[in-house]
Amino acid sequence: MALNALLKRVWIGLAVALIGSLAAAAFPDLIQRDDTGRIRLGAPAPSPSASAPTPESTSPPLPRDAVDEAIQTAIGAAGLDPAQGRPLGPTGADSDRTGWTAVRERTSAVSEMNAICADLERQGWTPNPNGDRPDLSRSYRRGSWSLLVSTRGKTLAPSTTSALTDSQTYLTVVGFRLNLSDIPLPEITVRLG
Structure with a gap:
């Protein structure tokens, strides 16, 4: 019984690691993995020495x-x-x-x-x-x-319009x-x- 529980935890850990690695490869801007093995979802935390983010595009938004x-x-x-x-x-x-x-x-x-x-x-x-x-x-x-x-x-067709x-x-x-x-x-x- 203890061996089954251990194997189950190993498989779950491997599955989570695989999913996290695939997600980090597919969405590098949204998923980060640090040296301690933690996976963060969302925008990366700004570092204290980081300057202001640069805009994605230099063209103005389409009005x-x-x-x-x-x-x-x-x-x-x-x-x-x-x-x-x-x-x-x-x-x-x-x-x-x-x-x-x-x-x-x-x-x-x-x-x-x-x-x-x-x-x-x-x-x-x-x-x-x-x-x-x-x-x-x-x-x-x-x-x-x-x-x-x-x-x-x-x-x-919307019911409020003419037939x-x-x-x-x-x-x-x-x-x-x-x-x-x-x-x-x-x-x-x-x-x-």
Whole structure:
């Protein structure tokens, strides 16, 4: 019985060490291992002699009005009049959400979505293919902003909007800002042995 308990502790210790080593290799900025065998999660503790941290990027953050302009430009490049749709999200330059939506014919919505996406890429927005469905939605990222371009049918339409016919769908561009550096990671210390 004592041998089984000892083997169990050894296996658990090896598993924790392996997981910690793999995590430290995958996320070197978030996981540190010191000389005593302790693993720390979260930002490294500042040393007393450390100077102020340097910013990640020298370019200024992308403001909301620049995102609005990118959306309007892409909509215009698709041959659509931005004034024919309606804006999404609250007004104000400090808002973290923006967007545009319009009722479109299903037969033209996918080609219009493709034209919007092509112009966003031309403007420097980076495609994020994870979870995209080419005929329904595509997502993009630039700085701390993400954009989702989609066509959605009647079943997903908000109930407060006018009813769509069977030949219509919504063409939507939604932008939102998510700054993960504002979310603090908890500090967790694990001691092996």
